[in-house]
Amino acid sequence: MFHLRASVFKPDSMVVRQMATLKRFYRKTNILSSGDQYEVTLDQRKLKTPRGKVFEVNNKPLALAIATEWDSQVDTIDRSNMHLTALASxxxxxxxxxTKLDMVNYIVNYLETDTILFQTNDSGELYNLQLKEWDPLIQWFCDRFQLDITKTLSIAAPSVSSQTKGILARHLLSYNFNAVQxxxxxxxxLKSVILALATAERVISTEKAVSLARLEEEFQVSFWGNVEWSHELSKQDLQSRLSAAILFVHLNSSWTTSKPKHEELNSV
Incomplete structure (x- = not known):
């Protein structure tokens, strides 16, 4: 049985202070191989994390993707849009x-506040929309992990059994620390465990996942209209953040596909 405890993830204050835009000070980016690690360089200088560590990742595709983030900066460096860099840092x-268990506990307990498990008790258009768009993914989640979970039609949290939490925890613990991050x-x-897992397993696209996470907001917009630039910017920002997160999962977990899950669990 896993000891499941809640955890709150807040941005590091040092990272927040360094999110301000800076003038670009380098001409080109590159990656260097160092054993089984890959470092990102700006001209001849090694990239460092906000806390001064050498910035290195354990696979070339991720290093190239991060170097591309830095290379795509034009006159200024906008760290707030460099999501892979932020995740790796x-x-x-x-x-x-x-620890990995801290993060798994956080995700597992988040299921009790999962966006798509809270649905309206009004049998109107929004209810029908949630039924059509959200319920198939709830069913996929139950079938995929062989568990049972029921949505709620009130402000009360859905009931999530310890067995369900244990099944989900075992699955997440089969990934390495970076992928769980x-x-x-x-x-x-997404404010949703179910949508995050469905996106990672390619059941839905990142665009669809963001659309489903914003289902109620989009429904309200269809009636009352929206401030177009604000609405679209918010949606695009979520899509870029989610795309980075899913890419980070995939590039950090490809090696686990051939490793028995019980072997990884025994090492926790």
């Missing part, structure tokens, strides 16, 4: 000293 610095970020972006 947080993983390397681990400012709150979270990506899952945590995806859950925070």
């Amino acid at each position: 947080t993983t390397l610095d681990n400012p709150h000293n979270h 990506g899952y945590t970020y995806a859950v925070d972006v």
Whole structure:
């Protein structure tokens, strides 16, 4: 039985202070191989994390993707849009000293506040929309992990059994620390464990996941209209954050596909 405890993930204050835009000070980016690690360089200087560690990742595709983030900056460096860099930095610095189990506990307990498990009790258009768009994914989640979970039609949290939490925890613990960091970020972006897992397993696209996470907001907009620039910017920002999170999961977990899950569990 897993001991499941809630955890609150807050951005590191040092990271927040360094989110301001800076003038671009380098001409080109590159990656260097160092054993089984890959470092990102800006001209001849090694990229560092906010806490001064050498910025290195354990696979070339991720290093290339992060180098591309830096290379895409034009006159200024806007760190707030460099999501892969932020994820890798947080993983390397681990400012709150979270273990993999801490993050798994956070995700598992988040299921009790999952956006798509809270549905309206009004049998109107919104209810029908939730029924059509959300219920199939709830059913997929139950079938995929062989568990039972019921949505709620009130403000009361849905009932999530310890057995359900245990099944989900075992699945997440089969991933490495970095991949679980990506899952945590995806859950925070979508406010939904179910949508995050469905996106990671390619059941839905990132665009669809964001649309489903914003279903009620989109429904209200269809009636009352919206401030177009604000609405679209918010949606695009969520899509870019989610895309980075899912890419981070995939690029950090490809090696686990051939590793028995019980072997990884025994190492926790």
